[in-house]
Amino acid sequence: xxxxxxxxxxxxxxxxxxxxxxxxxxxxxxxxxxxxxxxxxxxxxxxxxxxxxxxxxxxxxxxxxxxxxxxxxxxxxxxxxxxxxxxxxxxxxxxxxxxxxxxxxxxxxxxxxxxxxxxxxxxxxxxxxxxxxxxxxxxxxxxxxxxxxxxxxxxxxxxxxxxxxxxxxxxxxxxxxxxxxxxxxxxxxxxxxxxxxxxxxxxxxxxxxxxxxxxxxxxxxxxxxxxxxxxxxxxxxxxxxxxxxxxxxxxxxxxxxxxxxxxxxxxxxxxxxxxxxxxxxxxxxxxxxxxxxxxxxxxxxxxxxxxxxxxxxxxxxxxxxxxxxxxxxxxxxxxxxxxxxxxxxxxxxxxxxxxxxxxxxxxxxxxxxxxxxxxxxxxxxxxxxxxxxxxxxxxxxxxxxxxxxxxxxxxxxxxxxxxxxxxxxxxxxxxxxxxxxxxxxxxxxxxxxxxxxxxxxxxxxxxxxxxxxxxxxxxxxxxxxxxxxxxxxxxxxxxxxxxxxxxxxxxxxxxxxxxxxxxxxxxxxxxxxxxxxxxxxxxxxxxxxxxxxxxxxxxxxxxxxxx
DNA sequence: GCCGTTTTCGGCCCGACTGTTTTCAGTCG
Numbered sequence: 331x332x333x334x335x336x337x338x339x340x341x342x343x344x345x346x347x348x349x350x351x352x353x354x355x356x357x358x359x360x361x362x363x364x365x366x367x368x369x370x371x372x373x374x375x376x377x378x379x380x381x382x383x384x385x386x387x388x389x390x391x392x393x394x395x396x397x398x399x400x401x402x403x404x405x406x407x408x409x410x411x412x413x414x415x416x417x418x419x420x421x422x423x424x425x426x427x428x429x430x431x432x433x434x435x436x437x438x439x440x441x442x443x444x445x446x447x448x449x450x451x452x453x454x455x456x457x458x459x460x461x462x463x464x465x466x467x468x469x470x471x472x473x474x475x476x477x478x479x480x481x482x483x484x485x486x487x488x489x490x491x492x493x494x495x496x497x498x499x500x501x502x503x504x505x506x507x508x509x510x511x512x513x514x515x516x517x518x519x520x521x522x523x524x525x526x527x528x529x530x531x532x533x534x535x536x537x538x539x540x541x542x543x544x545x546x547x548x549x550x551x552x553x554x555x556x557x558x559x560x561x562x563x564x565x566x567x568x569x570x571x572x573x574x575x576x577x578x579x580x581x582x583x584x585x586x587x588x589x590x591x592x593x594x595x596x597x598x599x600x601x602x603x604x605x606x607x608x609x610x611x612x613x614x615x616x617x618x619x620x621x622x623x624x625x626x627x628x629x630x631x632x633x634x635x636x637x638x639x640x641x642x643x644x645x646x647x648x649x650x651x652x653x654x655x656x657x658x659x660x661x662x663x664x665x666x667x668x669x670x671x672x673x674x675x676x677x678x679x680x681x682x683x684x685x686x687x688x689x690x691x692x693x694x695x696x697x698x699x700x701x702x703x704x705x706x707x708x709x710x711x712x713x714x715x716x717x718x719x720x721x722x723x724x725x726x727x728x729x730x731x732x733x734x735x736x737x738x739x740x741x742x743x744x745x746x747x748x749x750x751x752x753x754x755x756x757x758x759x760x761x762x763x764x765x766x767x768x769x770x771x772x773x774x775x776x777x778x779x780x781x782x783x784x785x786x787x788x789x790x791x792x793x794x795x796x797x798x799x800x801x802x803x804x805x806x807x808x809x810x811x812x813x814x815x816x817x818x819x820x821x822x823x824x825x826x827x828x829x830x831x832x833x834x835x836x837x838x839x840x841x842x843x844x845x846x847x848x849x850x851x852x853x854x855x856x857x858x859x860x861x862x863x864x865x866x867x868x869x870x871x872x873x874x875x876x877x878x879x880x881x882x883x884x885x886x887x888x889x890x891x892x893x
Numbered sequence: 894g895c896c897g898t899t900t901t902c903g904g905c906c907c908g909a910c911t912g913t914t915t916t917c918a919g920t921c922g
Contacts, residue, residue: 347894355905359894390895430920465912511922524922547910554910564922566909579907584922591906602907 331806333367333374336397339406340364342421343396346412348431349420363388365585369640371839373808375401419444427473428466437461450474476560484561485797486864487827489513489520492561496525499539505529507565510580514634516867518797518830522562524580528570536565572604574619579603585639586632593627593643635870652873655849657866659882662691663859665736665759665790665824665850670715671696672704674855677715677731681722683856685729691885693734693757694719695790698746700738701763707735709751716754730885732756736790741765741772743779745786752785757892759822761790762803770804777805781813787892788848789814791824791831799828807836814845820880821845823872825865826852837872846880846891847872 344360347353366387367374377383378401383394400406417438422445424434437443441461443452452458453471462470484492493509500507508514511524525536533553537545546554546562554564568576579587580603587601594601600609605617606626616622621631629646633654636642645651667673668680675683677694684692696715697706707715712735719731734757737745741764745752752758760780762773780786792810793802814821821840824831829852832840837847849869851861869879876882880891 353894356894358905362895388895392894428920432919463912469911522922549910552909580922582922584906588906595906600907604908 331373331375331804332401333370336374336400337364337367339397339400339409340367340393343409343412345421345424345431346409346416349416349424349435350412351431351435359388360393363393365639369638369835371808371835419448422446423449426470426477428470429473433462446474446477483519483521483798485827486513486516486518486520486830486867489523492557492559493523495541496523496539496563500525500527500532500535503531503535505532505535507532508577510577511582514581515583515637516635516871518833518868522564525563525565526568526573526576526580527565528568528573530567532565532567536563539563566603568603570618571614572617574621574623575601575605575617576603578620578623581634581637583638586637586642589639589643590623590627597627633870635867636873638871652875654870655866655874655876655879655882657863659876659879660689660849660862660866661884662689662693662881662888663851663853663862664693664732664734664757664788664848664881665695665822666692666853666859667696667704667736668694670694670711671701671706672854677718678722679856680853680859681726681729681731683859685726687859689729691730691732691888693732693759695734695736695757695759698735698737700740700746706738706746709747712754728885734758736761737780737786738763739776739780741768741776743776745780745783749783749785752783755785756889757787758785759788759790760786762794766794766803770806773803774806774809777810778813781810781817781819786819788820788822790822790850791826791829791852792821792836793831793833795831795833796828797830802831807839811836811840811843811845814840815843819845820848822848822850823865823868824850824852825861825863825868826858827861827864830864830868832868832872834868834871837868837874841872841874841878847874847878848880850881 340360341364344357348357363386378398383389383397384391396406396408419438420434423429423437424431426446441458443449453467459467493513497507505527507525507527509523510526513520513523536553536555541557542555543558544556546556551567554562556562566580591601594606598609599615600607606615606623607613608615616626624631630649630651632642632646663684666680668677681692697704699706699708716733719733723731733755735755737758737760739760739762762776777789781789795802821832823837840847849862849865851859853859853861880888
């Protein structure tokens with residue numbers, strides 16, 4: 331799958347055209363299709379082979395030709411030419427927060443700064459103060475130092491906890507605030523937090539938040555700070571009549587907003603963070619609520635999780651937005667661990683905590699024996715575990731613990747136990763943890779083989795990614811999805827905050843192909859049972875409805891599906 | 894470079910904040 335490479339290629343073209351200072355609209359023209367291509371769930375090379383590249387949103391003849399050349403030859407002559415026009419280091423310098431194309435060009439061309447490392451050294455030695463002025467030089471030094479410490483995006487779960495602290499702080503001072511930005515949309519990683527309020531004190535109050543390290547900027551309607559943990563928080567103050575427009579604007583995504591603005595322009599209107607208004611008369615058309623603005627634009631209300639310019643505008647216009655799944659729809663959780671393998675809490679505690687959450691059932695999916703490091707179970711130990719499960723099931727009726735396993739898919743695609751032994755389980759999930767550095771072909775073959783095993787019900791965390799630590803395994807997901815569909819097997823959205831796997835793009839693809847999904851916690855302690863909340867957010871971003879997710883079914887229906 | 898039920902040419906999202914090249918360009922979201 332070359333989609334990511336092609337998207338990066340276009341982003342590079344975008345940065346280079348920006349840096350070369352020719353036409354800033356060209357830069358935009360390269361960036362927009364990069365975004366569409368990232369959201370494709372089909373291999374772009376397949377699209378190329380059918381000669382349909384120009385059907386991708388924002389790809390015209392020019393870009394199609396470039397993509398074609400790149401995919402066929404692995405290079406792009408145009409890129410080489412463009413790179414020669416721009417001084418070495420320009421594009422790299424633009425990665426620094428506070429450096430845009432003009433400053434990057436100036437620094438590389440006139441002051442010979444060739445890299446971020448050199449920028450850091452030169453700034454540290456005070457060499458660039460003449461070029462930038464004292465304030466800018468100081469600011470940029472802070473920027474590059476911050477990059478060095480590797481501060482990047484937070485996990486969704488970290489952002490959720492941090493936002494609770496912030497909201498609590500404002501609430502304790504009598505202010506009502508809303509969190510907008512990518513957190514409201516539920517992205518799997520969050521860069522910074524955007525907080526909205528109608529109270530003028532809001533901007534001032536942020537400065538007094540105990541976690542604040544430094545104020546970046548402070549105006550009457552907008553204040554930005556860095557917290558001690560490196561996270562940027564922005565507070566925006568708005569009037570009550572503007573609040574819906576502001577919420578819409580600051581929730582984004584940027585791409586979604588741009589489409590809304592273009593829609594407004596078509597109608598002779600203008601949309602900004604204050605209102606939807608008529609360009610000619612200047613008269614306000616809407617602004618108090620998001621719903622009102624969508625309505626005036628001829629659209630149904632679009633839930634924040636869908637606002638990514640992935641077809642939601644058309645769906646809203648045609649009245650075919652999905653009725654998104656809610657975490658309360660889940661009646662059980664089909665992946666969790668106990669002290670029988672690598673969990674921190676005993677079977678009984680997990681079961682009682684799950685029952686407490688209101689579940690009708692859970693599956694205890696302790697590891698199979700080849701995952702030695704996770705204390706995987708032998709057949710003998712499983713038999714003992716089942717006795718314990720039977721006793722608990724008697725006690726907790728009608729709540730039901732399913733006898734289950736997270737079965738390791740070994741390097742050759744085989745599972746740990748004989749087929750006859752697997753028949754004792756109510757539910758079997760297969761996972762690839764070991765030997766994940768195999769070739770894409772081997773990894774795909776393993777997943778396909780596991781999904782073809784008669785006892786396997788689901789492939790857990792199909793790509794095995796760990797957000798911020800390692801990319802997903804390079805498996806052929808379209809093939810895995812097709813295999814799951816053909817064999818009537820399920821795929822999982824693992825709610826563990828570092829996994830969230832499948833991600834929203836592939837979960838949506840699986841759903842569209844008719845594959846049933848599971849949303850599980852993969853909890854290793856009772857506290858982690860809440861992971862299903864994060865998994866459900868991914869499910870919502872994947873356009874899933876209740877009917878698309880098996881663990882929304884009542885126990886009886888689920889057992890029927892599993893049999 | 895892309896796009897078009899007014900357009901195949903002439904547009905391309907919009908505003909806040911900062912620093913300072915004191916009237917606006919650069920950067921960001």
